[in-house]
Amino acid sequence: xxxxxEALRAEVRAFLADFMKTFPHEKRVRNWSGSxxxxxxxxxxxxxxxxxxxxxxxxxxxTALERYVVMEEMLSAGAPVSAHWxxxxxxxxxxxxxxxxxxxxxxxxxxxxxxxxxxxxxSEPDSGSDLASIRSRAxxxxxxxxxxxxxxxxxxxxxxxxxxxxxxxxxxxxQRHAGMSQFLIDMKSPGITIRPIINQLGEHDxxxxxxxDVLVPxxxxxxxxxxxxxxxxxxxxxxxxxxxxxxxxxxxxFEMLDEANPDDPREAAAIGRIVASYGALRQMxxxxxxxxxxxxxxxxxxxxxxxxxxxxxxxxPDIAHDLFGGxxxxxxxxxxxxxxxxxxxxxxxLRGGTREILRGIIAKGxxxx
Numbered sequence: 001x002x003x004x005x006e007a008l009r010a011e012v013r014a015f016l017a018d019f020m021k022t023f024p025h026e027k028r029v030r031n032w033s034g035s036x037x038x039x040x041x042x043x044x045x046x047x048x049x050x051x052x053x054x055x056x057x058x059x060x061x062x063t064a065l066e067r068y069v070v071m072e073e074m075l076s077a078g079a080p081v082s083a084h085w086x087x088x089x090x091x092x093x094x095x096x097x098x099x100x101x102x103x104x105x106x107x108x109x110x111x112x113x114x115x116x117x118x119x120x121x122x123s124e125p126d127s128g129s130d131l132a133s134i135r136s137r138a139x140x141x142x143x144x145x146x147x148x149x150x151x152x153x154x155x156x157x158x159x160x161x162x163x164x165x166x167x168x169x170x171x172x173x174x175q176r177h178a179g180m181s182q183f184l185i186d187m188k189s190p191g192i193t194i195r196p197i198i199n200q201l202g203e204h205d206x207x208x209x210x211x212x213d214v215l216v217p218x219x220x221x222x223x224x225x226x227x228x229x230x231x232x233x234x235x236x237x238x239x240x241x242x243x244x245x246x247x248x249x250x251x252x253x254f255e256m257l258d259e260a261n262p263d264d265p266r267e268a269a270a271i272g273r274i275v276a277s278y279g280a281l282r283q284m285x286x287x288x289x290x291x292x293x294x295x296x297x298x299x300x301x302x303x304x305x306x307x308x309x310x311x312x313x314x315x316x317p318d319i320a321h322d323l324f325g326g327x328x329x330x331x332x333x334x335x336x337x338x339x340x341x342x343x344x345x346x347x348x349x350l351r352g353g354t355r356e357i358l359r360g361i362i363a364k365g366x367x368x369x
Contacts, residue, residue, distance in 0.1 A: 001065060004063075005069045006069075008069050008070070009069050009073060013073055015046070016074070016077045019039070019079075020078070025251075026336060027078070027080065028077070029251045030203075031078055031244070032244045032247075033203075033205055034079070035081075035156065037117075039079065039080050039081070040083045040114035043114060044113040044114025047060045049088050049111065049113075050111060050112035052067050053092065054096070057092070057105065058108060058110075058111070058112030058113060064293040065289075071242060071244070075243055075244055076247065078250070082155075083117050083159065085244075086117075086119060086120060086156070086160075087162075088111060089238055090120070090235050091118040091120070092112075094182075094222060094231065094235060095107060095222070098222050099223075103222070107162070117156065117160045118160055119154050119163045119187075120155070120165075121151040121157075121164065122166050124136060124152055125150055125152050131166065131229075132229070134149075135149060135168065136167050136211065137167055137169070138168070138181065140169070145218065146215055146216075147185070147191075147211040147214040148212060148213060149167065149210075150210050150211070151163075151209045153197070153206050154207045155205055157187065158204070161186070161188075162184055164183070164184060164222065166180055166181075167183060168180055169181040169225055169228075180228035181226060181227065182223065184216075184220040185216055185220070189215065189216070190214070190215075191211060191213050192210070192212075195210070199347070200343055201340070233299060234297070236299070236352070236353065240302040240358075241285055241306065242289075243282070245305055245306045245309035246277075246278060246305070249312075249313040249317075251337050252316055252320055253271075253316065255337045256320050256334070258334070259324055260323075266323075267323055270319050270322070277308075277312045278312070281309050284308070287301065288305055300361060300364075303353070303358040303359075303361040303362050303365075304362060313348050314348055314349065317338060317345060320341075321338065
């Protein structure tokens, strides 16, 4: 990393050391799914949200590597970044690219300040990762677009100000990916019902969102009508390639390091393999960041990062149990991290696209299908 990146890293670490000193260990293991709106506002005030964005939108016009450093440090510390994560990672970028004069100036500066949060409305009941089969629809009227349908597994919809929703706007077509458009939806609009989905950890992150004749202004159509699939394909590259795709189990790794016997070659070998995998995934993820910064399409590379990152993370609880399972102290940091991560990792190969979807993208990119 260039010197300015390492200087920034030191600044971020100092801030986190102060903020996180009283932050419960039980919340650190949630990693990037932990949410604290006040934390988002604090780092927004420091210019650490939307770092690469133009200053006219509240950004700092800093480099992609500098942003990556901040993300690494936040994730490694287990900081509660979830409130602003989706808006910063992908939603603001979409608005700046496709509505630079209308929606972006109105909304994106609030995202940069850590004050406006987003959710993504893609998946639906009975469609899962097959987004081409969505049925929720937006119909154009004189007053605006009228939206009806349901979205499911909608992360943090209950605490978000806006949703970017993928909806059907066209009629039947032989092309599965035709006739879809994206919209900016105010989550306070009449006709929206949000129902919680409690996961196996007993936590409320997901939701089912129902739209009953929800009126969306004409100008909240994002980009051109019918371009929804093309837009979503690019957006998912942002969702699949970041360091959160291999650092979600990092708190467990830290506890394993604290517990490990430096004179035990078996433990050294097992943990060494994890760290080596982290190094490889980091280089891959940085490569995707570079592609995105250059305006290239990293769909295949991003799918690789997400697929391989999930494999490493999902294997970690088994490795920890094999090494330390017989001697963990009940209620200890290692015991808590192992218990939580064991229950959390099944979702890692579902969120952001299932393993089957990702490997289909990889195969297509390699010319195998």
